[in-house]
Amino acid sequence: MKQMNKMKSMLLILLTAVLMILSACSGNNAGNAIATQSPAATATATAAEETPAPTQEPEPPAADLGGREIRISHWWDASPDGDSEADELARERIKKVEEKYNVKIKYLNTEYWSTTEKLSSSVMSNDPFAEIVRLPDGFIWGLMQGGFLTPLEDHLKDTRIAPDVVESMRFGGDHVFGLESWYNPNDTGMFYNKRIFKEAGLKDPQQLMVEDNWNWTSMLDAAKKLTVDNNGDGKADQYGLAGAHYVFSELLIASNGGIIYDEANKKVAFDSPASMEALNFLYSLYNEHKVVKKNEGNDWEDPAKYFAEGTIAMYPGGLWEIEGRLQDKMKDEWGYVYLPKGPQADTYFDPLGQTAAYVIPKGVKDPDVIVKIWEELQDFDNWQENRRLWQENVLPDESSIANAMNDAGKVQRVFGGRFGGLGIKDQLDSVTGKFVKGEITPSTGVAQVIGPAQAAAEKVLRGEQDKKE
Missing domain, CATH: 3.40.190.10 (Periplasmic binding protein-like II)
Structure with a gap:
């Protein structure tokens, strides 16, 4: 019994000493705040301060492509040069990508019927005309069968693309050859x-x-x-x-x-x-x-x-x-x-x-980085919201909008x-x-x-x- 009382006294002295030290090292406001806490709370807070916070794994540095030009081909002018909010956000994404990977994004306007021939001939000459190519409907079939495209499944491990969209980009084959951000739920x-x-x-x-x-x-x-x-x-x-x-x-x-x-x-x-x-x-x-x-x-x-x-x-x-x-x-x-x-x-x-797709021609260097660049140029976060905003402008009532958005998930x-x-x-x-x-x-x-x-x-x-x- 005497030993237990002695231990209580020692614990009280120790806690009092801790309080005095903390009070002396703090300003008046901090000192008052600590003084109003119970000894148990103070001890817990002190222990928390002494325990190092878990460290987050730092994000690996982005690949530096040395100022390389990344050419993205469409059969129209896809440069976001307009004054719309969507174009403004696209320009911001481009700037971030250019700074992050040390690249320059350039959009090419390739004539519709020339796209497949230009891609295949440039691959055969070991000089792909673009790093990323938007292929018209159907042109992807022959090019994938002919070995002109880069298989992409190994570069999509941590992709933000929905799994069903990734699978659809196999076009009935074993390899993923296309990139697509999303499919509209009901067109x-x-x-x-x-x-x-x-x-x-x-x-x-x-x-x-x-x-x-x-x-x-x-x-x-x-x-x-x-x-x-x-x-x-x-x-x-x-x-x-x-x-x-x-x-x-x-x-x-x-x-x-x-x-x-x-x-x-x-x-x-x-x-x-x-x-x-x-x-x-x-x-x-x-x-x-x-x-x-x-x-x-x-x-x-x-x-x-x-x-x-x-x-x-x-x-x-x-x-x-x-x-x-x-x-x-x-x-x-x-x-x-x-x-x-x-x-x-x-x-x-x-x-x-039918569907179009972005592809990476065979022979393009650093395809893993090119896939990341393409993904970071996409507006994954706002496409549903943008689609709904558009439909609110063109459809006549809430029921029609809900149907078009497939809100009930029935389509x-x-x-x-x-x-x-x-x-x-x-x-x-x-x-x-x-x-x-x-x-x-x-x-x-x-x-x-x-x-x-x-x-x-x-x-x-x-x-x-x-x-x-």
Whole structure:
């Protein structure tokens, strides 16, 4: 008992000494603050001060490329020289990259059709014309097969690119050959005229979608009821749908879970059951149900014009069409929804039939650093916010914006079915153009072109490129 009291006394003396030392070494304010703490708190604080803080691993120094020029090629002038906020932020990123890696960023404007030839010939001469090249849709296939591109998977260990985007840049092969920041969540869907649906007393596509009843059947039902003769001359002057047959075919195939081309197996796939079901449905829309307004000579321009004029109820198309084709031209209120589900689909699908990509030509020095430079030039943090801001300027209401942004997560991208640049769609379009006029059936038409479509794809994959798509 006496020994315990003696230990308490020694501890009290020790704590008092510590307090006196701390008070003498501190200013009045610090001294007062410490004096108001309990001995236990003071002891804890003192111990914390004596324990060294864990040291963070310093970031390794960036590679110094000695003032090297990093050329980035597009088929347009991509220099951020404008006065927009996006361009200003891009210039800031360029400045940081130039200082960090001791480089000079230069943008090249390479003519569209010349890009692939310029890349391949410069690689063959061991002098790549650019460090980073934006390749047009489809040109990547032949170049990757020919060994003209640098495999990138080993340089993407700590990438900020989403895993599904990285995987899509394999283009059905073993190696990652492309760089892409992101894919927009929903680029194509259905525009609809609110006035037409309201006057007919029908649920519009947005209501049907909320009820989980937006599919081919409900779309067809609406299209039939909205194809009417309003002026009594015996001919329909309002239609349920309008569009280009080559757009309809792609979107309907995707919405039924089908694909036009199988990247992994390098096989044309528009003769699959899901795809044929879509093509037969397209045939019926034109020839059996007659709910699609015929174009007057321009398959591309006419449908958007009809929709803007208020003579059709629904128009399938892409968000990028709004500016220039719909905005400031619409006479009625309108909205934007997903593509309707096909019978074989358990979710909504958005096709990714073609995509461009940034590549690094074979022979470019320091590809690992070039990948880092490319990534640090991208606006990974703000692309979703910028996309929403843009949509708020071009779309008419909150529901349409939410649909376009895929806020509910109900739209699934169709990866692994890209056909752009392979010559496949040219073959398919040649017969859809006939069967929408009733001149040929889908089964007969597809049988005629499936072989030539496969041959066209194989030609491109061998590195031979026709100047078509």
